[in-house]
Amino acid sequence: MKTLSDQAIGTAHGKIILIGEHSVVYNNPAIALPFPAAHVEVTIEAIQGHSQIRSNYYEGSISNAPESLNNLTKTIEAICEDLGYEPSGMQITISSLIPAERGMGSSAAVASALVRALFNFFEQPLEYDVLLHYIGISEKIAHGNPSGLDARVTSGNQPLFYMKSKLPERFDLHLTGYLIAADTGLKGQTREAVQDVANLLKKSRRKTKHLLSSLGKLTYQAKEAIEQDNITDLGKILSKAHHHLSDLTVSNEKLDKLVQVALEQGALGAKLTGSGRGGCMIALAKTFDQAKHIANELMKNGAVETWVHSLGADTNE
Ligand code: MEV
Numbered sequence: 001m002k003t004l005s006d007q008a009i010g011t012a013h014g015k016i017i018l019i020g021e022h023s024v025v026y027n028n029p030a031i032a033l034p035f036p037a038a039h040v041e042v043t044i045e046a047i048q049g050h051s052q053i054r055s056n057y058y059e060g061s062i063s064n065a066p067e068s069l070n071n072l073t074k075t076i077e078a079i080c081e082d083l084g085y086e087p088s089g090m091q092i093t094i095s096s097l098i099p100a101e102r103g104m105g106s107s108a109a110v111a112s113a114l115v116r117a118l119f120n121f122f123e124q125p126l127e128y129d130v131l132l133h134y135i136g137i138s139e140k141i142a143h144g145n146p147s148g149l150d151a152r153v154t155s156g157n158q159p160l161f162y163m164k165s166k167l168p169e170r171f172d173l174h175l176t177g178y179l180i181a182a183d184t185g186l187k188g189q190t191r192e193a194v195q196d197v198a199n200l201l202k203k204s205r206r207k208t209k210h211l212l213s214s215l216g217k218l219t220y221q222a223k224e225a226i227e228q229d230n231i232t233d234l235g236k237i238l239s240k241a242h243h244h245l246s247d248l249t250v251s252n253e254k255l256d257k258l259v260q261v262a263l264e265q266g267a268l269g270a271k272l273t274g275s276g277r278g279g280c281m282i283a284l285a286k287t288f289d290q291a292k293h294i295a296n297e298l299m300k301n302g303a304v305e306t307w308v309h310s311l312g313a314d315t316n317e
Contacts, residue, residue, distance in 0.1 A: 010114060020032075020162075020216070042095075044117045046090065071138040101187040102279040103190075178286075178308055178310055182283075186279070194275065235270075236269055250277055295308055
């Protein structure tokens with residue numbers, strides 16, 4: 001008889017896309033960093049009867065869960081079916097510090113922690129490719145056409161240079177400077193934004209293709225700037241990327257405002273991060289004090305939360 005763990009845990013973390021969001025869906029490269037400050041943990045305890053789910057958004061039986069949790073419930077069903085268990089007898093608790101729908105990879109991170117917790121609960125080894133396969137099931141339901149970038153960055157510990165058609169390159173970040181991330185407080189709209197870029201590609205093919213490939217070129221330039229520890233150039237590249245993303249219609253007024261505030265307050269560059277239309281923006285600064293100052297000004301101008309993150313040449317503050 002198969003035995004189950006009484007309690008199992010799975011964890012993952014958020015991500016920040018430095019550059020290449022949206023264009024990565026069309027096989028251009030992107031650079032993304034794990035964001036451990038935004039952590040998610042899923043615990044599963046054995047209970048009697050129907051499985052229950054407890055999260056910030058819903059508490060109750062899995063069978064009555066709202067459609068907005070379909071990505072998770074379908075993933076649970078798929079794993080139970082593949083491993084030969086009934087999807088019952090589990091109390092699943094999701095504790096997430098990642099703001100949801102803010103471009104920080106919350107849906108992929110929750111899926112990653114959930115898959116890990118389920119495999120621990122069923123005492124099964126979990127190969128990385130299998131993990132990615134199940135996160136992919138969840139992300140397709142959540143976002144329609146995911147590039148796979150979020151799945152990888154939220155479940156790994158290193159910055160990635162990622163292209164859909166190639167094996168991702170992991171690299172160590174040793175850049176002298178700081179990244180500021182700021183939350184607009186507005187929910188991003190990944191599914192809609194990704195779909196609207198696809199529609200734009202049908203409507204204005206030449207222009208949209210050009211924007212997507214320019215974002216791809218900027219990503220290669222960003223990689224070079226990182227390799228040369230040139231945060232000044234990297235800043236300029238990020239700001240250019242923001243304009244392209246805005247032309248792709250995925251920015252909004254608040255993101256544009258926070259980008260402008262960051263630049264006026266001395267940021268070396270700034271852009272939206274993630275799918276846009278809300279969610280978060282990022283900016284770069286040379287020193288920790290400058291980064292703190294920019295973060296404070298972003299809060300005064302409407303950001304609801306900010307984070308300052310060392311880019312590796314220094315210890316994290
Ligand atoms: C969302 O975090 C990033 C997008 O590029 C979509 C994707 O890569 O799947 C907008």
